Amino acid sequence: MNCLTSWPEPIIRVQSLSESGIQKIPERYVKRSSDRPVVSPLDPLPAAVAVEVEVEVEVNIPVIDLNNLYSNKEDTMSLISRACSEWGFFQVVNHGVSQDLMSRTREVWREFFHLPVEEKQVYANSPTTYEGYGSRLGVEKGAKLDWSDYFFLHYLPLNLKDVNKWPAVPTSCRELVAEYGEEVVKLGGKLMRILSVNLGLEEEYLSKAFGAEQVGACLRVNFYPKCPQPDLALGLSSHSDPGGMTLLLPDENVSGLQVRRGDSWITVKPVPNAFIVNIGDQIQVLSNAKYKSVEHRVIVNSDKERVSLALFYNPNGDMTIEPAKELLTEDAPALYPPMTFNEYRAFIRTKGPSGKSQVNSLKSPR
Numbered sequence: 001m002n003c004l005t006s007w008p009e010p011i012i013r014v015q016s017l018s019e020s021g022i023q024k025i026p027e028r029y030v031k032r033s034s035d036r037p038v039v040s041p042l043d044p045l046p047a048a049v050a051v052e053v054e055v056e057v058e059v060n061i062p063v064i065d066l067n068n069l070y071s072n073k074e075d076t077m078s079l080i081s082r083a084c085s086e087w088g089f090f091q092v093v094n095h096g097v098s099q100d101l102m103s104r105t106r107e108v109w110r111e112f113f114h115l116p117v118e119e120k121q122v123y124a125n126s127p128t129t130y131e132g133y134g135s136r137l138g139v140e141k142g143a144k145l146d147w148s149d150y151f152f153l154h155y156l157p158l159n160l161k162d163v164n165k166w167p168a169v170p171t172s173c174r175e176l177v178a179e180y181g182e183e184v185v186k187l188g189g190k191l192m193r194i195l196s197v198n199l200g201l202e203e204e205y206l207s208k209a210f211g212a213e214q215v216g217a218c219l220r221v222n223f224y225p226k227c228p229q230p231d232l233a234l235g236l237s238s239h240s241d242p243g244g245m246t247l248l249l250p251d252e253n254v255s256g257l258q259v260r261r262g263d264s265w266i267t268v269k270p271v272p273n274a275f276i277v278n279i280g281d282q283i284q285v286l287s288n289a290k291y292k293s294v295e296h297r298v299i300v301n302s303d304k305e306r307v308s309l310a311l312f313y314n315p316n317g318d319m320t321i322e323p324a325k326e327l328l329t330e331d332a333p334a335l336y337p338p339m340t341f342n343e344y345r346a347f348i349r350t351k352g353p354s355g356k357s358q359v360n361s362l363k364s365p366r
Contacts, residue, residue: 008141018225030232037299067094081198088294091274097183099273105180111170113223147233149223155181156217188313211316220310227300235298239353241280242345243314248276251306260295281359285336288323317342
């Protein structure tokens with residue numbers, strides 16, 4: 001899938017840079033002026049300024065209580081559908097995943113990233129599969145880099161899952177990560193059925209399109225170290241997720257995720273014990289753009305580190321993804337050509353995060 005089996009340049013661990021005490025970040029991490037984080041009128045502002053934009057400060061992505069599916073199903077389904085078409089993002093609470101499991105899994109990963117670098121280096125990854133401990137996306141030599149390290153692993157399909165590639169230390173890591181994956185994948189399946197019905201499709205349509213029992217699921221654990229010049233860098237550059245759906249467990253103590261809303265960036269305010277859910281490019285394609293993936297990025301912080309867990313609920317790599325024929329009419333023809341997920345995700349693995357340039361480049365003019 002990738003043109004390289006090794007990184008084009010020596011890998012530098014961002015956490016090591018942060019902990020070295022540097023006051024200026026290396027040029028490789030300085031974003032172009034147009035890509036640097038700026039304070040938006042919709043973002044939380046310092047207290048002295050916030051009074052003037054009191055209403056806008058409260059803007060946040062929709063929050064949906066899944067318990068209401070039992071007491072007020074129609075309205076709750078409608079809220080999810082509107083969030084998918086208008087925002088591409090929403091938070092879910094009362095989702096069925098244990099709060100204790102969520103907290104312990106996040107903290108065990110924090111412990112992993114604070115191990116000595118030589119212990120983490122045992123799991124160093126390559127661009128062949130991206131599995132393991134990494135510090136960059138994309139294989140273009142000289143590319144601008146993001147201020148983050150990460151750990152990437154596979155849950156599904158089972159033939160890709162290799163627990164021996166997961167951290168053995170902390171000792172509870174593998175067991176917690178396995179249990180967490182099982183529970184969050186269940187939640188992903190539940191949300192996929194809701195999206196199918198909301199689109200007017202058979203309840204299992206999206207699941208079958210993703211490969212049913214052979215669906216893909218993988219985890220990227222993000223570690224964003226303190227950054228001495230957060231106004232110049234990004235923890236993760238602007239992109240839409242290439243897969244199907246992402247379920248993010250954020251760091252509750254430090255905001256960092258920003259979602260594009262028109263010409264502005266909104267800093268998401270995480271709700272306690274919620275998952276942040278976003279639509280990926282594959283659901284945009286399958287829905288023929290009724291539901292849209294949305295650009296997002298991560299800003300960094302000079303005072304606090306952040307840890308977040310992104311579970312990607314994806315099609316099996318060999319599945320051909322195309323607009324659902326049930327959604328097509330003479331006036332609404334297919335906007336996207338058929339393509340396997342493996343073919344599609346080769347782009348971000350080669351080029352790195354690039355806004356919505358990939359999915360937009362595939363769209364046929366009407």
